[in-house]
Structure formats: C-alpha cells, structure tokens
Amino acid sequence: MxxxxxxxxxxxxxxxxxxxxxxxxxxxxxxxxxxxxxxxxxxxxxxxxxxxxxxxxxxxxxxxxxxxxxxxxxxxxxxxxxxxxxxxxxxxxxxxxxxxxxxxxxxxxxxxxxxxxxxxxxxxxxxxxxxxxxxxxxxxxxxxxxxxxxxxxxxxxxxxxxxxxxxxxxxxxxxxxxxxxxxxxxxxxxxxxxxxxxxxxxxxxxxxxxxxxxxxxxxxxxxxxxxxxxxxxxxxxxxxxxxxxxxxxxxxxxxLRTMGLRLDRHQASALEIAKWLELRDDVARVLYPALPSFPGHDVWKRDFRGASGVFSFVLKVAGKEDFKRKAHAFLDGLSLFGLGYSWGGFPSLALEVDLNDRHILSPPEEGPVLRLQVGLEDVADLKADLERGLEAARAA
Ligand SMILES: Cc1ncc(COP(=O)(O)O)c(C=O)c1O
Missing domain, CATH: 3.40.640.10 (Type I PLP-dependent aspartate aminotransferase-like (Major domain))
Incomplete structure (x- = not known):
C-alpha cells in the first residue's frame, strides 16, 4: 500500500x-x-x-x-x-x-x-x-x-x-x-x-x-x-x-473491498431491467439516468463513470383514482423484490414513491412512481418477478 x-x-x-x-x-x-x-x-x-x-x-x-x-x-x-x-x-x-x-x-x-x-x-x-x-x-x-x-x-x-x-x-x-x-x-x-x-x-x-x-x-x-x-x-x-x-x-x-464488483453487477442488472421495462406498454416512463431517453442522460454521461442499481418507473394507469390500487397490486404481486426501505444491499427491494412533499417538482400524471433497488439475484428471476407484479397490477 x-x-x-x-x-x-x-x-x-x-x-x-x-x-x-x-x-x-x-x-x-x-x-x-x-x-x-x-x-x-x-x-x-x-x-x-x-x-x-x-x-x-x-x-x-x-x-x-x-x-x-x-x-x-x-x-x-x-x-x-x-x-x-x-x-x-x-x-x-x-x-x-x-x-x-x-x-x-x-x-x-x-x-x-x-x-x-x-x-x-x-x-x-x-x-x-x-x-x-x-x-x-x-x-x-x-x-x-x-x-x-x-x-x-x-x-x-x-x-x-x-x-x-x-x-x-x-x-x-x-x-x-x-x-x-x-x-x-x-x-x-x-x-x-x-x-x-x-x-x-x-x-x-x-x-x-x-x-x-x-x-x-x-x-x-x-x-x-x-x-x-x-x-x-x-x-x-x-x-x-x-x-x-x-x-x-x-x-x-x-x-468496500467488494463494492466495485457489486456495483458492476447492480449496474448491469439495473440497466437490463430498465431497458426491458421501457419497452412495455404498461410502463409510461423509466426514470434512470443511464437510459438515453432520460432527460438528464447527457449530464450523467458527461460527468459520471457509471450508474448504480436504484431507479424508478411510472406505471401507466388510466385515472388518478386507480394509482394507489394498481401500485399496491404491483407490490403485493412481487415475491423476490421485498417491500422495504433503503437500498445498496444484496437483495432487491421495491416501494411506491411518495412525492407529495415536493415544493417545485410535480409528480408524474401517467401513474404511480415505483422505485426498484435491483439486487444481486439473477436478472432472469427478477424479470419474472416484475412480470408477475405487472400482471397483478393489470388484473387489479
Ligand atoms: C440519497 C440518500 N441519502 C441519505 C440517506 C440516509 O441514509 P441512512 O438510511 O443511512 O440514514 C438515504 C436513505 O435512503 C438516501 O437515499
């Protein structure tokens, strides 16, 4: 050293x-x-x-x-x-x-x-x-x-x-x-x-x-x-x-000794899942700086060397009165993604984001915002879990 x-x-x-x-x-x-x-x-x-x-x-x-x-x-x-x-x-x-x-x-x-x-x-x-x-x-x-x-x-x-x-x-x-x-x-x-x-x-x-x-x-x-x-x-x-x-x-x-390896994995899995979500009809938008479609992508690309494994997406929902019911159905339909606060650990987590305390920014109109912490599990399993959640939201 x-x-x-x-x-x-x-x-x-x-x-x-x-x-x-x-x-x-x-x-x-x-x-x-x-x-x-x-x-x-x-x-x-x-x-x-x-x-x-x-x-x-x-x-x-x-x-x-x-x-x-x-x-x-x-x-x-x-x-x-x-x-x-x-x-x-x-x-x-x-x-x-x-x-x-x-x-x-x-x-x-x-x-x-x-x-x-x-x-x-x-x-x-x-x-x-x-x-x-x-x-x-x-x-x-x-x-x-x-x-x-x-x-x-x-x-x-x-x-x-x-x-x-x-x-x-x-x-x-x-x-x-x-x-x-x-x-x-x-x-x-x-x-x-x-x-x-x-x-x-x-x-x-x-x-x-x-x-x-x-x-x-x-x-x-x-x-x-x-x-x-x-x-x-x-x-x-x-x-x-x-x-x-x-x-x-x-x-x-x-x-810290293993943080680089873990971040590489969080990043690769998050990017794959973010791109997959973005193409779906039941998802209005994906909020992840590593996606070229995201408004802040150019600044991210200019200054950052990578993206970690936490991002959100906006579920596409017909009317405001359905936001809560659909968000809860999605979350309750998940089994590998746990419902819990924090992020950066090994397991995948999901939650509905509350944006009501913002003073300037307005919450998306298209549907509820759901945050994912993409953990270290196999990405195919995580996609299958999200698919189950999205199906539950559709059915709700
Ligand atoms: C961006 C950010 N900063 C700070 C914190 C606070 O960290 P801690 O949970 O250790 O208090 C969090 C927790 O979620 C966070 O998301």
Whole structure:
C-alpha cells in the first residue's frame, strides 16, 4: 500500500478498493485492521495528557479502526479529511449544522432525500436558517435564487426517487463566485462513479449504509471535505460528539473491498431491467439516468463513470383514482423484490414513491412512481418477478 496520493490515483478502481485505508504491516501483517472497541485511551504521563501529545486521546475522536475507514474514504474521495457518523441522514444533518448559522439562507435541491427535507423544515427553521428549495435542472440559473446571505447550496444527483441529474460544475461555479459552500449527497454514485470534490464540490456525503456496507445490516454515514472546509467539519464533529462505532466501521471497510464488483453487477442488472421495462406498454416512463431517453442522460454521461442499481418507473394507469390500487397490486404481486426501505444491499427491494412533499417538482400524471433497488439475484428471476407484479397490477 502506498501513501502517495498520485501513485494511488493511477491504480484501477478495484485495486484502490482492495488496498485503501490500511497498511497490513501497521498491524503485524494482518490483512484486516483490528476492531478496537474503546472509550478510554491511557496516557503515559500527566504532561502527555495535558498536551494531548499522542495520536489517540479518546474514542469519540477516532480509533485505529475508524481511522482505517476514514483513510480509505479520503483516498477514494480525494478528500482532506473524512468523519464517520451513525447514519447517512446524520451525515447530511451534521454537515448543515457545521456550515450554517442563524440568519443564513440555504438552497436545497427539491429532489432531496425526504428526511433531509424534514430536518430543514423543522430543525433548521427552528435555528433561524432560511431554507429555499430549487429546481434540480437549475444549473447556472441557480444564481437567480442567491441572496446576500446565501451560505450553502445542497445538491443530490441524481435526486431521490425521481433521479433528476444536476449540472454540478455550473452550480459550483456560481456558488463559489458568491462565496457559498457546495455540499453533495453522492450516495447513489459512490466515489467510484462520481467524485464530487474533483468537480469542485466542497463537501461530499455518503450514506455508507447503502453500497459501501452493501449487506443491509449496517447504518453509517461519511462526510468528506476539501482542504478549505475540513477544519470546521472536524471541529463540529468533536463538539457534537456524533461518531461512528468501530464495529460498524470495520464492516463498512470490509464491504468496500467488494463494492466495485457489486456495483458492476447492480449496474448491469439495473440497466437490463430498465431497458426491458421501457419497452412495455404498461410502463409510461423509466426514470434512470443511464437510459438515453432520460432527460438528464447527457449530464450523467458527461460527468459520471457509471450508474448504480436504484431507479424508478411510472406505471401507466388510466385515472388518478386507480394509482394507489394498481401500485399496491404491483407490490403485493412481487415475491423476490421485498417491500422495504433503503437500498445498496444484496437483495432487491421495491416501494411506491411518495412525492407529495415536493415544493417545485410535480409528480408524474401517467401513474404511480415505483422505485426498484435491483439486487444481486439473477436478472432472469427478477424479470419474472416484475412480470408477475405487472400482471397483478393489470388484473387489479
Ligand atoms: C440519497 C440518500 N441519502 C441519505 C440517506 C440516509 O441514509 P441512512 O438510511 O443511512 O440514514 C438515504 C436513505 O435512503 C438516501 O437515499
């Protein structure tokens, strides 16, 4: 393993994933890092304790296990520093607490993950931050939304559930000219398919619950900052005492080693299923940036290196009064796709998307929106399952 960032960058993505974050010869050659369960760390002398003159001081500030994961994410993101938090949602909320103060104005993309919207509308509002939602297609036109007190622009591309792409470089150019920080929830792409900091984003956020953990059994989030914004992030992390647990960090690092292979498979299966759905008469539209028919496809192709395995489709339904009944019939007709939240794990999942909290974007008129997380099963089995669901919807 090399600590040389340039040499590391030249390695292929799967080689990077296998080696990132930890040198086996830092721990007797063992290929995985130890799981250090800790609160207290001892100091040898009172003077060392007073000066905090040693690498580890207390486990909220990091352990060898959490450091191994943070180092790995730094390498993958090209970041100055990364913090761990107990969920993807906490990764976004902590970021907002780090960079926003009373009286600030924040621009939040309207296709943002729903629980983040809830945080903005309740806690940020209570703390006196003025939140405004903007259209994900804004690009450079976001400038019209800027006010003298605009301090932060939050992006998420593609957007939650409806997968709108965003012109990140155009937004970054405006935001930096107006001295605002740009944050991005990059959970869908992971740094393998998009590296936000390379495109000028200041803070890159991932719900490691999804693809990095990969097995539907861990909750964790990472926040990675560039040089300019790292200090503040680290300070706020320390002040809040919100940290990731070593056991979970170990599992996420373990997941990272195979994330490239899993993503390849999620992508190939999702694309095959998306193309198959698109040709069906009972499907109005498929919302997946990797499809040439999708409005954000050109931006995706320009900036991203791949597409992960989550997308939605709009079922074609005669009238609005049938939306709920048909959506439920489809979901209840599935047996391999489980009905459950989250994504990025090994099993396929499905749900009906609720778009009623959107401020700017309007829900599709043609029918209910159904989101699929395409898992690692055989694609022929998944298609047969979807066929059963669609048949059930037709019959309902
Ligand atoms: C885009 C996005 N960001 C963040 C999160 C939150 O992650 P977690 O479930 O770990 O809180 C989710 C969860 O579904 C998500 O879809």
């Amino acid at each position: 090399t600590n040389n960032e340039d040499a590391f960058k030249k390695l292929g993505p799967n080689t990077q994933l296998v080696r990132a974050g930890y040198d086996p010869f830092d721990y007797h050659g063992f290929i995985n890092p130890p799981t250090v369960r800790a609160s207290t760390v001892l100091f040898e002398t009172a003077e060392t304790m007073e000066k905090h003159d040693q690498k580890y001081t207390y486990a909220t500030r990091g352990t060898p296990t959490t450091d191994a994961l943070c180092n790995a994410i730094n390498e993958l993101e090209g970041a100055a520093g990364t913090i761990l938090v107990p969920s993807g949602l906490a990764a976004v909320t902590l970021t907002f607490l780090a960079y926003l103060s009373r009286g600030d104005h924040a621009l939040i993309v309207d296709s943002v993950y729903g629980n983040v919207r809830h945080f903005c509308d309740t806690m940020l509002a209570r703390f006196g931050v003025d939140v405004e939602y903007y259209d994900p297609s804004a690009g450079a036109a976001i400038e019209a939304r800027f006010r003298p007190n605009t301090k932060l622009v939050h992006t998420e591309a593609p957007g939650s559930n409806t997968f709108e792409m965003q012109d990140i470089p155009a937004i970054v150019a405006v935001a930096h000219r107006r001295e605002a920080i740009v944050t991005m929830d990059n959970t869908w792409a992971t740094p393998l398919y998009f590296r936000p900091l390379d495109f000028g984003v200041d803070v890159s956020i991932q719900a490691s619950t999804k693809y990095p953990a990969g097995h539907s059994d861990i909750l964790m989030g990472t926040v990675s900052a560039n040089e300019k914004h790292w200090r503040r992030l680290k300070q706020v992390n320390g002040a809040l005492g919100i940290c990731g647990a070593p056991e979970d960090a170990y599992q996420v690092l373990r997941g």
